Amino acid sequence: MDTTLEALIGLLEDVKEDVDYEGCTALIDDHVLDSFDILSIISTLNDAYGISIPAAEIVPENFNSAASLLAMVERLLDED
Amino acid sequence: MELFSAQFLLFLCAAWTAYLVLGRVKPGLQWTALLAASLVFYVVAGGWRSLAFVVSASAVTWVAALALEKLEARSKEARAAVSDRAGKKAVRARFTARKRLVLAAALIICLGVLGYLKYWETVLSYLMPSATGLGLVLPLGISFFTFQVTGYVIDVYNGKEAAEPNLAKHLLFTAYFPQLIQGPINKHRTLAPQLTAPHSPDAHGMRRGAVRLALGIFKKFAIAIMLQKTVGEIFGTVDEAIPGSLVVVGLLAYNAQLYGDFSGGIDMVEGISELFGIEMDPNFRQPYFAVSLSDFWQRWHISLGAWMRDYVFYPLALIKPLQELGKRAGRRFGRHIGRTLGACIANVAVFLLVGLWHGAQAHYLVWGLYNGVIVALADLFAPLFDRMAGALSIDRASAPWRIVSIARTFIIVTVGRCFDCMDRVGDALICLRNTCTNLMPVPWDEALIALGFEKGLIPGRVLLCIAVIFVIDLLYERGIDVRERFLEFPPLTRFAVYLVLGFFVASSLNHVSEVGGGFMYANF
Numbered sequence: 001m002d003t004t005l006e007a008l009i010g011l012l013e014d015v016k017e018d019v020d021y022e023g024c025t026a027l028i029d030d031h032v033l034d035s036f037d038i039l040s041i042i043s044t045l046n047d048a049y050g051i052s053i054p055a056a057e058i059v060p061e062n063f064n065s066a067a068s069l070l071a072m073v074e075r076l077l078d079e080d
Numbered sequence: 081m082e083l084f085s086a087q088f089l090l091f092l093c094a095a096w097t098a099y100l101v102l103g104r105v106k107p108g109l110q111w112t113a114l115l116a117a118s119l120v121f122y123v124v125a126g127g128w129r130s131l132a133f134v135v136s137a138s139a140v141t142w143v144a145a146l147a148l149e150k151l152e153a154r155s156k157e158a159r160a161a162v163s164d165r166a167g168k169k170a171v172r173a174r175f176t177a178r179k180r181l182v183l184a185a186a187l188i189i190c191l192g193v194l195g196y197l198k199y200w201e202t203v204l205s206y207l208m209p210s211a212t213g214l215g216l217v218l219p220l221g222i223s224f225f226t227f228q229v230t231g232y233v234i235d236v237y238n239g240k241e242a243a244e245p246n247l248a249k250h251l252l253f254t255a256y257f258p259q260l261i262q263g264p265i266n267k268h269r270t271l272a273p274q275l276t277a278p279h280s281p282d283a284h285g286m287r288r289g290a291v292r293l294a295l296g297i298f299k300k301f302a303i304a305i306m307l308q309k310t311v312g313e314i315f316g317t318v319d320e321a322i323p324g325s326l327v328v329v330g331l332l333a334y335n336a337q338l339y340g341d342f343s344g345g346i347d348m349v350e351g352i353s354e355l356f357g358i359e360m361d362p363n364f365r366q367p368y369f370a371v372s373l374s375d376f377w378q379r380w381h382i383s384l385g386a387w388m389r390d391y392v393f394y395p396l397a398l399i400k401p402l403q404e405l406g407k408r409a410g411r412r413f414g415r416h417i418g419r420t421l422g423a424c425i426a427n428v429a430v431f432l433l434v435g436l437w438h439g440a441q442a443h444y445l446v447w448g449l450y451n452g453v454i455v456a457l458a459d460l461f462a463p464l465f466d467r468m469a470g471a472l473s474i475d476r477a478s479a480p481w482r483i484v485s486i487a488r489t490f491i492i493v494t495v496g497r498c499f500d501c502m503d504r505v506g507d508a509l510i511c512l513r514n515t516c517t518n519l520m521p522v523p524w525d526e527a528l529i530a531l532g533f534e535k536g537l538i539p540g541r542v543l544l545c546i547a548v549i550f551v552i553d554l555l556y557e558r559g560i561d562v563r564e565r566f567l568e569f570p571p572l573t574r575f576a577v578y579l580v581l582g583f584f585v586a587s588s589l590n591h592v593s594e595v596g597g598g599f600m601y602a603n604f
């Protein structure tokens with residue numbers, strides 16, 4: 001799977017539309033994403049990148065922006 | 081040692097003086113005054129046996145956290161020494177297995193002790209009804225400090241938290257005296273740095289703490305204590321003929337009593353902590369202004385909810401079978417069901433666990449199931465409710481709809497309280513049935529008298545006090561910092577307010593001798 005920011009934003013838009021993933025850096029802090037969205041994003045990213053995101057990674061720092069989500073994905077891919 | 085007693089006041093003055101003096105003489109050791117005060121409080125309030133439990137839980141989690149950190153460091157070293165990817169992966173897997181063993185051992189010891197002391201007696205009574213009880217007594221605050229330290233160890237395991245190398249500092253985090261009676265369940269990252277950092281006297285912060293303490297005393301004594309006897313008499317012996325109107329009065333009184341007791345107690349200990357310059361994690365955010373049951377549980381006992389979310393809900397919702405179930409349901413029933421089903425099942429499990437946390441009795445499990453199922457159904461059918469609101473042209477952002485939502489949530493919460501305040505599920509069902517079929521809409525005080533109770537069990541002044549708390553919560557809900565506004569009042573006005581509050585508290589003191597001054601959540 002393509003590990004570019006554009007590809008990841010495409011996946012996020014499949015989970016929840018009408019969110020400014022390119023500009024928003026407080027997806028969790030501003031309550032843009034709820035727990036259902038977080039679980040859906042994890043499921044989508046697990047399938048798309050062949051990783052397994054554990055519950056311990058569910059922290060605002062990882063989910064506040066598309067860039068931080070990509071950084072988490074790259075780190076988990078590196079650990080795999 | 082009760083929080084509202086001359087003994088506690090003396091203890092608090094001594095602890096506060098020692099803390100400030102040590103802060104001036106030896107700031108680096110100021111925290112030791114808090115540790116000494118916490119241990120003294122624990123021995124006086126809970127006895128030596130309770131102290132042994134808190135020290136043991138602290139020691140076990142201290143050792144486990146250090147072991148986890150050491151294993152992680154060794155894992156990093158070993159991975160650095162290996163060049164190929166497969167080798168690194170094997171090293172990580174080997175050390176992860178060892179870390180899991182350490183984590184499991186710490187959790188089994190801490191939660192095992194809690195489980196044995198809290199549930200074994202009840203389990204035994206189910207298995208062998210004729211057997212005599214073991215007389216197990218829960219050490220003071222064991223549920224709260226156990227959850228707090230197990231959360232800390234899980235965070236260290238996940239690399240979210242650094243292990244505390246100093247046992248005495250970790251003991252202070254575990255046994256910090258304001259949190260011991262009924263929480264809140266503090267996060268290590270927010271509480272521990274404050275406990276060990278030097279604090280100099282901050283007059284404004286202490287005044288804020290004093291206001292919160294006074295408000296807590298008011299809630300506990302002018303409301304909760306005053307209603308305790310009434311609730312006890314209404315629901316103490318439930319018979320088939322209990323009038324529905326009396327049940328409604330009892331449930332309304334129980335709602336107010338529980339809120340006054342728990343949030344009042346939390347205000348008291350948070351206020352006491354603020355006198356030392358330490359802010360504990362929040363536990364309440366105007367719960368009775370919630371617009372849904374899910375919203376209510378994000379405002380009531382917040383620290384337990386956060387613990388359950390981080391350590392139970394997310395790990396459970398992410399297990400493969402639930403994820404797969406969600407995907408299959410999504411393909412069959414549509415996207416919304418697919419994304420919510422797994423989380424809804426995890427939610428029901430969490431609420432059952434919260435019910436079990438209150439006690440192993442069947443009525444707590446029914447209470448948990450009731451809440452979990454309603455929250456789950458509300459999420460699953462959210463699109464249907466959206467369509468209904470659209471068809472009826474309901475503006476869900478409007479003030480009238482918000483009021484309707486608050487009232488609806490209040491009713492749902494109150495029905496659930498039935499399974500919480502009565503020891504038998506059968507009694508709760510009788511009460512609910514009679515509320516629907518045998519309301520007997522007579523004036524409630526007449527119904528009470530008919531049942532042999534004295535007149536005026538809920539005096540008008542308690543209703544006045546509830547109205548005061550309602551207004552304070554309403555102001556907070558509208559974003560007004562009531563404490564800050566109060567401190568801006570002229571000193572004479574503030575003195576007059578304290579005097580009035582003191583009058584209401586003083587008028588409850590004769591009830592304290594009757595019903596005691598303990599806290600309901602201290603039993604959990």
